[in-house]
Amino acid sequence: MRLPRTAVQLILLVVLTAPAARAGESEKLSVRSLLLSEHPGHTTHRVYVKAQVVTTLRFEKAVEPDKTKMLGWEGRLEPLAVVRNKVILEPLHELASDEAIPLVVTLVDGTEVAFLLRPQGLREWGWADQQIDVFKDRESYAAMHDALMRALDENDALSEQLARYRQEEHSGDHALAALLTAGALEQTPFKVAGYVLGKDDDTDIKVTLYKGKEKAAAIFRIKNLAPEQPWSMKSARLLTVASGQERSVAVRSTHSSIAPGESGVIAFVADKSAFMEDGKLTSVFLEIYRHDGLRQALVQLDPDLIAK
Template sequence: MWKHSSSRAVLFLCLVAAVASARGREGAHVRTLLLSQHPDDATHRLHVKGQVVTVLRFEQPCDPARTRLLGWEGRFEPVGVVGRWVLLQPLRDLAEDEAVPLLVTLADGTEVPFLLRPVMEGWPDQQVNVFKDRESHGAMASALREALEEKQVLAEQLERYRKEESSEDHALAALLASGAVKQTPFKVAYRLADRDAESDVEAIFYRGRGKAAVVLKVRHLHSEQAWSMKKVRLMTESTGMDRSVAFRSTDSSLAPGESGVVAIVADRSAFVEEGKLTNLVLEVYRHDGVRQAVIPLAHQLSGK
């Protein structure tokens, strides 16, 4: 339970349980797997996560009678085979040393072995398009679409980095993350603290001259998996319109037991909607796209 350090505090930080779900994600992670691309590696790895459905899509129908998981009891829902689709869903996260074999048999008798492994960093496989012939039209189209999507992501990252180089808000976030609060215009408004099975977090809310800031001091408690922040999203509370926000972190990734700091800065202009001040909501997404925290921000934090 979060404890308010000020009776005037109207903000609430809700850490979302670290269980991946289809909701709260930016979009499904889809990748292309060309079987002929790795002739010396007969067993292909799939990265799965508890309560997240992984779908395999093949070029031809699969044989349900000869498609099976080995040793899946208690760890997976029964495997589903519908035409060209194979559906998998772990009941829980696999341990770091766990691996579950999957054998998919196609209608022509081709056997395709997979090894299901836990997600240690990044995204779980939510849809994998599997092709036997890398020269086929479907394989080439799927690979081209994936390459174009990656190019778009890289272009957007490059443009973001270019803008951040000259951004005052990003400079302030970097100072806050490094602990140089005295070099910024911010004063502490209040603090909140919470702890769950995977993280121990202190949130420090700052009021500035025309700006608001939040510093999250995170201690990662998970015994196996690393943690990192993928992005933050700032939006208006009433209409959900996106607003600009700057953030910096001291570490790109936290190993189990490590601590780190994330600093987030928002300009007062972000709190203005149709000429009036409005409250905002800040969402924090971790490395695999799961929404980790929801932080309401009152416009009073931005000062005057």
């Protein structure tokens, strides 16, 4: 569909066309811990894998290579590798939603641990496991140290979140974004500036652009077309086009996660300072990254959106 020239240009919407675009490439690996004694009623543990991404299972004791087996893996994964206390897995391609590959790991003390390899898309937050640290004894030093580190990380994350919430309570831009998500346009200084539509296999998005006095806004109305995977926004960034300098943008959404077949709204508000670089107005990119870290959309916002 040919769209009229407006103050916005939708550069990218189909996420699969740019698989290298990923949020937080330098972030630490997706590592989680599994304490076997915490799950006495669950004899088979899920491992979420992704094509051409290595998943490592790390145990406290060495693994018996001859007694560690996968079933029905041929043509779907590389042959598994055992390196001392580690089992290394790598899918050749994405597993279908109905595929499940059994894995039994046997330790040198005879302990058997059963796993089921599943596609990462079925996971609520969509990330593949890159490392799973498996502990059998909750009283061991390694298990206690791991639990302590997880608790400290969670505390740091909650403290950061609380500080952000307190800051946003006093932010006028966040208040405007909240009004836009609630559909209360008449209570804001914005006027509609244009629309852009985009669709891929999993997502249908309508972008509405608004201009206001020294402020601009964008609303993304997102419908999740995926049959099973919830959609959520992992992060968003506002960057100057010329130099890639990151700018502040206020974000509000109606849902933390959008279920299959459901819709949600995400609103963004930026003031004039976000469009300034070296004393001049410039265009900016609004990037949106979805739950699995892949870029869902890249939208160029031009200074025309900042009403004089």
